[in-house]
Amino acid sequence: MDVYDLMVIGGGINGAGIARDAAGRGLSVALCEKDDLASHTSSASTKLIHGGLRYLEYYEFGLVRKALQEREVLLKAAPHIIWPLRFVMPHARDQRPEWMIRAGLFLYDHLAKREVLPGSETVSFARHPSGAPLKDAFKRGFVYSDGWVQDARLVVLNAMDAAEHGAKIHTRTACVAARRDDGHWLCTLEREDGSRFEVRARALVNAAGPWVQSLIEDKLAMPASKSIRLVKGSHIVVKKLFDHPFAYIFQNPDQRIIFAIPYEKDFTLIGTTDVEYHGDPAQVAIDAQEIAYLCEMSNRYFHSQIGPQDVLSTYSGVRPLLDDAADNAASVTRDYALETDLAGAPLLSVFGGKITTFRKLAEEAVDKLAPLLGNRKASWTADAPLPGGDMPGADFGRFLQGLRQRHPWLPAPLAERWARAYGTRVGKLIAKASCLAELGAEILPGLYEAELEYLAEHEWATRSDDILWRRSKLRLHLPADAAEVVDQWLARRLAARQEVLSA
Incomplete structure (x- = not known):
């Protein structure tokens, strides 16, 4: 039986970060x-690395400051999957006064x-490109800065780094x-497949996200010291409504905000909505009322009007927020709590949190546990790039230029997509290939066997959704049968490997 210092339950951003x-x-x-x-909450975010401008209204200055500090750290740690984004906030006279918004942005x-x-x-829309739509x-309106992240890839990169430091990552494996x-x-x-095995660990981390409370109560048969509040956030994807690189943040009559963000070029x-959720987090899905709400809020601001018939794709996630007894879902704190139970082998449970502060949360969690395990090594992740992020000066543009010079045979769109997804690790994917033919068969437009093999070998991909949705967003760009094609390729790969093992 394998024995570890630490067993982490949950492969979302917090679990991967702690590992x-x-x-x-x-x-x-x-x-x-x-x-x-990243199957659940961590791939269903609005994909922002941000301080949370609206949290200032709830006087969460400490949370916003912590998130803003982390925003700078993460932009340098993974410049391939995290990059700056400018946000435009149109001003409506019937809402917050200009002086209040300026004061908030100053903070x-x-x-x-x-x-x-x-x-x-402050900008005039008559002279700013964001005004035309x-x-x-x-x-x-007002323009300010935050960051964009490929959220599921952020989880995968943390898991990769954990594995490269010796961690054992078991995907599609439940703690029962x-x-x-x-x-x-x-x-x-x-x-x-139903087979079971046991491991022993000197400490246990419960980073099960929406299941954190039920894991304590049902799997560990213990009382939970805190409770979570499940809040559903849903997003819609439509054909692009504008051609410039700015994103929008819209203030709405119900005091909520939504974002409209350039996505996957086309x-x-x-999103997002904030709806109390009481069902199974694994079955969360957008409903007609949410779609109508997001279309209505978009239509309030844009010339181009949309309806449910224009929605090309949707996704929903359940945010496991720390229950602070707030009156409405939108105002529930996005901060986190780390609860330790030391009545025997240590147990640490993660309640709440947001993707921007995952690294700090992980650092604090290990700071609590490591001394209990006789480890007093200093924290290290604040200055460490994530896999693929070790670019000189965190300069993605220069890295992409160098990649295209080294491999001029790569089509420009493919070079950019691979640079964004894999950063400096793209060299492992390309390996010794010197032309497209040496990347293997083109399974789908722009998707070569070399990439599928890399994802299966190094990133735990075993299903079409792992590849076409979480590790990329190719599902939006490829034919309707793309998932079937990828699943067939993965099945052939698995069969060939089993044949080799049994030979």
């Missing part, structure tokens, strides 16, 4: 995730040190039971 930090400090780590990495600019991003400004009633036993946690893990991403 990475702990493994990098020399702890032996195992992580189990019942589905694919947002100065709560934490900025090295990468420019500050905010907006209705004529909107004359002025765990109990304290002779100074350890004895964990029963079940693979998707689309606009609109």
